[in-house]
Amino acid sequence: MTQLVNPDDNSKGFPQTGTMSGSRASADVYIAGGGHEGPQGNSGTGLSVAVGAASTASAAITATLIDIVATTECFIQIAASPVAVVNDDYYVPKNTTYRFPITSGNKVAVIQSAAAGTLYIHPVT
Numbered sequence: 236m237t238q239l240v241n242p243d244d245n246s247k248g249f250p251q252t253g254t255m256s257g258s259r260a261s262a263d264v265y266i267a268g269g270g271h272e273g274p275q276g277n278s279g280t281g282l283s284v285a286v287g288a289a290s291t292a293s294a295a296i297t298a299t300l301i302d303i304v305a306t307t308e309c310f311i312q313i314a315a316s317p318v319a320v321v322n323d324d325y326y327v328p329k330n331t332t333y334r335f336p337i338t339s340g341n342k343v344a345v346i347q348s349a350a351a352g353t354l355y356i357h358p359v360t
Contacts, residue, residue, distance in 0.1 A: 282356040284345050290319040292344040298358030299339055304332045307352025309345050313337055317344035327354075334359065 284293045286309045303311065310324040311317075313335060324344075327333060329352065337343075345354045 280358070284343065284354045284356065286345050286347045286352040286354050288347060288351075290317075290344045290346045292317055292342045293354075293356055295340050295342055296337060296356065296358060297339050298360060299337060300334065300359040301337050301343070302332050302334050302357045302359055303327065303343065303354060305329055305345070305352055305354045307350045308348035309352070309354060310348065311354070312344045313341055314344075315341055317342055319344040319346040321346055321348065 282293050282296070284291055286305060286307055290312075305327050307329050309327050309329075310319050310321055311327055312319045312324040315338075324346075326348070327345075343354070343356055
């Protein structure tokens with residue numbers, strides 16, 4: 236069973252949770268921005284970005300909703316020309332899927348917290 240947590244919905248206290256079961260339920264999914272429940276099909280080609288000591292940006296993403304997961308603890312920033320900064324931008328723990336709304340054409344920048352790894356970005360819609 237997968238636990239869904241919406242850290243942006245404080246109307247009922249943090250965290251806002253729900254459960255999901257089924258063959259696609261295999262990991263925690265944290266929903267940033269709210270309004271979406273559970274994983275959906277991947278509607279585009281996934282991207283991977285090397286996570287290192289310097290900020291690295293993805294290619295432009297033509298989607299309005301993305302799932303991300305990293306193999307290491309890191310920080311991300313989503314913008315037209317993003318530069319991720321340790322301890323200033325959105326913290327992403329390793330091996331946890333997060334869902335973010337995104338403006339089509341924006342990029343995701345990533346920087347490691349302590350160790351190198353890979354950030355995977357999957358367009359949803």
